[in-house]
Amino acid sequence: MQENSETFSKIPEVKAIRVLETYDGFNNYILAIKKKHSNSKNFKITRAQADYINNYKDVVPKLARKWVPLDSYFAKRMMEDKLLTKEPEKIYIEKLLVEKDKAFHIWGKLFESEELHDFWLPKAAIIGKKENKVEINYEKYSHRPPLSHQKEAIEKLVANEKYILADDMGLGKTTSTVIGSIESGAEKVLIICPASLKINWMREIQNYTDKSISIVEGKNWESADYVIINYDILKNFHDPKYQEESTILNEGFDLVVIDEAHYIQNAQAQRTKIVNDVCRKVGRVWLLTGTPMTSRPMNYYNLLNLVDSPVAYNWMAYVKRYCNGYQFTVGKRKVWNVQGADNLEELRDRTKTHVLRRLKEDILDLPDKIITPVYLRLKSKDYEQLMGEYYDWYEQSDESSSLTVQFSKLMKVRQVIAENKVKETCELAENIIEQGKKVIIFTNFTNTLNMIKEHFGKSAVTLDGSMSKPARQHSVDQFQENDKIKVFVGNLKAAGVGITLTAAEAVIMNDLSFVPSDHAQAEDRAYRYGQKSNVSVLYPIFENTIEGIIYDILSQKKNIFETVMGDNEGKGETLEEILNEISRRR
Secondary structure, three states, X not given: OHHHHHHHHOOHHHHHHHHXXXXXXXXXXXXXXXXXXXXXXXXXXXXXXXXXXXXXXXXXXXXXEEEEXXXXXXXXXXXXXXXXXXXXXXXXEEEXXXXXXXXXXXEEEOOOOOOOEEEEEEHHHEOOOOOOOOOOOHHHHOOOOOOHHHHHHHHHHHHOOEEEEOOOOOOOHHHHHHHHHHHOOOOOEEEEEOHHHHHHHHHHHHOOOOOOEEEOEOOEOOOOOEEEEEHHHXXXXXXXXXXXXXXXXXXXXXXXXXXOHHHHOOOOOHHHHHXXXXXXXXXXXXXXXXXXXXXXXXXXXXXXXXXXXHHHOOHHXXXXXXXXXXXXXXXXXEEEEOOOOOOHHHHHHHHOOOEEOOOHHHOOOOOOEEEEEEEEOOOOHHHHHHHHHHHHHHHHOHXXXXXXXXXXXXXXXXXXXXXXXXXXXXXXXXXXXXXXXXXXXXXXXXXXXXXXXXXXXXXEEEEOOOOOHHHHHHHHHHHHHOOOOOEEEEEOOOOOOOOOOOOEEEEEEOOOOOOHHHHHHHHOOOOOOOOXXXXXXXXXXXXXXXXXXXXXXXXXXXXHHHHOOOOOOOHHHHHHHHXXXXXHOO
């Protein structure tokens, strides 16, 4: 008998009734059930009511007493479901009874004339997140002051623990984020980015703080205030299945910055799973990308989910509303098609509190050409051997005093640099293409040109000195007029003058000329009459090679924004200074 009594007492409905007999809390829903139970002998508690009472009997409701804006999508659904005569614009919350992962149980009402009652409301239905206002003293950054549009980005980041900075390329997201990280008070910062951008991040951090910085390579972890790591090696330091052994989590980062965040759009990819898992354990997460969403809103979902945007609380609701999602059967399995797009203006409106997106043409304080070095590290035994041979020759040969001979002897070195950079150049170009833009790539060498063309295949055209005039014009016309052609690969001399390539908004110099005017003329293939956008010019530079020396000298001659464009170039003097500096550093 005792055993039967114990079993009976474990039945949820029985347990709930016993709770009601002594309940003296403030949950209006439980109090209403208690009143019905007391007033009617015929009242029978349901399993759902019993589970609610048993689960939430000890939860203390939060008093709100305020009207909050209601998301228009959910307002329309409530109007249809409840057969309302008009669409509610806001909702009154007297109390927040219970909070679940994706919904609130509310004691409130939709209209002034209504009586208070309980109802469940998806978290995504409540909008109008209140943003904290921050005040920043920018005088401490007077040595490299941010532009006005960067200040807005800094303040948005600092005001939000989780945020997407989705500015167009060339607007200085890195600078904004570095200053934002300092102003946020973060003590340990993890920066996840493509391998080609690691040194750029280090240099930008060094511009604004003397905190320690480490760049993680391979399987060698080094702790620092700022740790910079590329996507490809994250798996060496974090496994979602063994979180207690995670090197990354054990560092205690209080800010994670994810650069080129469109790399984690695919929820099934290993790097996405690792990044998602890390971000769930860190309070502050900032995503940077010039491509928050391609043509498919599904690609946007994981980014929104990472920053806790209410629109991403319910995957099925998201794909149905914004991806034209539907299920179909493959064999015995049901599969979702989520490749469509719909209600995009609504999606933009519902996510604007978590995203800052500006295009170059919207910013008034930008130069017409935005020139940016992208610093890289070269690891090549061929380069080291060739430079060793050059320095041996320089010390022993009678011809070493001739600038022409020196220049000729360095040709093979420059070719090795150019060929080793193709991978990084193509990666930069792919990021630009993903943003819906066309790109021009210049190189001094035929083999490098062919390597780049082979990488991009049918989406690229070329122009070099061996081509006839009709063939050259065909390449130009295809790039300007054919939407399928995304990349123009040109020889710096042959394609750097006399043609118009205004279909491009970006130019990449794969390798450097010793003549500054060559760069200026090549840049201006995109920046010509008819160009309606600002032009971004990227100079990927192997800083630990003679190329670093060349670029530094061009910068020091005046200012990189003027020197590389050809102002005050002094061709002979510049060449002599470059060669002398290369020889001096042997």
